[in-house]
Amino acid sequence: MSAEKPKTEKTKKEDDKDHGVLYLGIDLGTSRTSVSASNGVRETVASFVGYPKDVVSRKLLKKDVLFGEEALKNRLSLDFYRPLEKGVLKSSDRDQSYEKNLRAAQDLIAEIIRRSKPRKDELIYAVIGAPAEASISNKEAILDAARESVDSVMLCSEPFAVAYGLDWLDDVLVIDIGAGTTDLCRMHGTMPEDSDQITNTFAGDWIDNRFAELLLESFPEAQFTIQMVKQMKERYSSVLDTTEPAIVSLPVNGKPTQFDVTKELTAACRGIVGPIVDGLGKLVSTFDPEFQQRLKDRVLLAGGGSMIKGLDTAVEQEMHQRLGSGKVLRIEEPMYGGANGALKIAHDMPSDYWEKLK
Numbered sequence: 001m002s003a004e005k006p007k008t009e010k011t012k013k014e015d016d017k018d019h020g021v022l023y024l025g026i027d028l029g030t031s032r033t034s035v036s037a038s039n040g041v042r043e044t045v046a047s048f049v050g051y052p053k054d055v056v057s058r059k060l061l062k063k064d065v066l067f068g069e070e071a072l073k074n075r076l077s078l079d080f081y082r083p084l085e086k087g088v089l090k091s092s093d094r095d096q097s098y099e100k101n102l103r104a105a106q107d108l109i110a111e112i113i114r115r116s117k118p119r120k121d122e123l124i125y126a127v128i129g130a131p132a133e134a135s136i137s138n139k140e141a142i143l144d145a146a147r148e149s150v151d152s153v154m155l156c157s158e159p160f161a162v163a164y165g166l167d168w169l170d171d172v173l174v175i176d177i178g179a180g181t182t183d184l185c186r187m188h189g190t191m192p193e194d195s196d197q198i199t200n201t202f203a204g205d206w207i208d209n210r211f212a213e214l215l216l217e218s219f220p221e222a223q224f225t226i227q228m229v230k231q232m233k234e235r236y237s238s239v240l241d242t243t244e245p246a247i248v249s250l251p252v253n254g255k256p257t258q259f260d261v262t263k264e265l266t267a268a269c270r271g272i273v274g275p276i277v278d279g280l281g282k283l284v285s286t287f288d289p290e291f292q293q294r295l296k297d298r299v300l301l302a303g304g305g306s307m308i309k310g311l312d313t314a315v316e317q318e319m320h321q322r323l324g325s326g327k328v329l330r331i332e333e334p335m336y337g338g339a340n341g342a343l344k345i346a347h348d349m350p351s352d353y354w355e356k357l358k
Helices: 009-018 055-061 068-073 096-115 136-147 158-166 204-218 226-236 262-270 273-285 289-296 311-323 337-348 351-357
Strands: 021-028 032-037 042-046 049-052 078-081 123-130 152-157 172-177 182-187 197-200 247-252 255-260 299-302 328-330
Touching: 021 096, 021 158, 021 337, 032 096, 032 337, 042 068, 042 096, 049 055, 049 096, 078 096, 096 136, 123 136, 123 158, 123 337, 136 152, 152 158, 152 351, 158 172, 158 182, 158 299, 158 337, 172 273, 172 289, 182 273, 197 273, 204 226, 204 262, 226 247, 226 262, 273 289, 273 311, 299 311, 311 328
Parallel strands: 021 123, 123 152, 172 299, 299 328
Antiparallel strands: 021 032, 032 042, 049 078, 172 182, 182 197, 247 255
């Protein structure tokens, strides 16, 4: 009788399919929530949730809950929530605000799972990315929000998920720029510890708020909302001196008026470079001196904020000035980098580990 062949990755996946397991990697973000699923589905939705305010809005919208851009477009008719702030559930106190944001987060996770198209007979095992320095209570809040929709769930730090998905696990610095936080993580062939991770709030929301301040200073007559500011940033963001002019139309006393906001937007975007390199410097200087140079030469730039034009070059130049050298590589899929990595972690976890978490 021949010996049983060791299971390959393919046969493991076939076994999972036979046993009805759908693995999900979820990047639960302040601005966007993305999922990569083992059935090949990939989806992303803006992290907005809305509930009709009254019978009139319910009749108009014909839905009990709206998500993403649809919720944003109809927000004046909704009790409108962006349930995550700086990568964690809004309001750490167990008050009414917390409960409402928890409900919105539960519905958001349920929606992104629905979009991953699970079969009715499948178990759902999910790995969710969380900010690198999220507190124990914040991690528990995310788990509370997820348990309504999954059979088993675990958390990992978002920058670790990015590195894991790309198999960059040895002597790497990861910069993951989201809306609420920028997470920095030092990888050296093991699971990162607290000392290997730094989180700051110089991220997408900070750029939006700083850009709005500069617009008010330069063009006090212009009218705009923070959502309009965000849309301008997403279209024109750059840290380059030579870039496409950012010409936008904003109302002045109800009349659309054109403004050149290039200088203000570039200044706001450049504002996150210094804090990023501050964090990188701390992670490099506290690392084994023999491997510090290798660490500086292997920097991954990820997250939605990595799409700012020229940001990889700007961080690299700042590293050269302050740390002597540096090489920065922007990942190819910033929208799904964290979700892809979380899915890979989910696949690689042994089945008995998932059973223990159920």
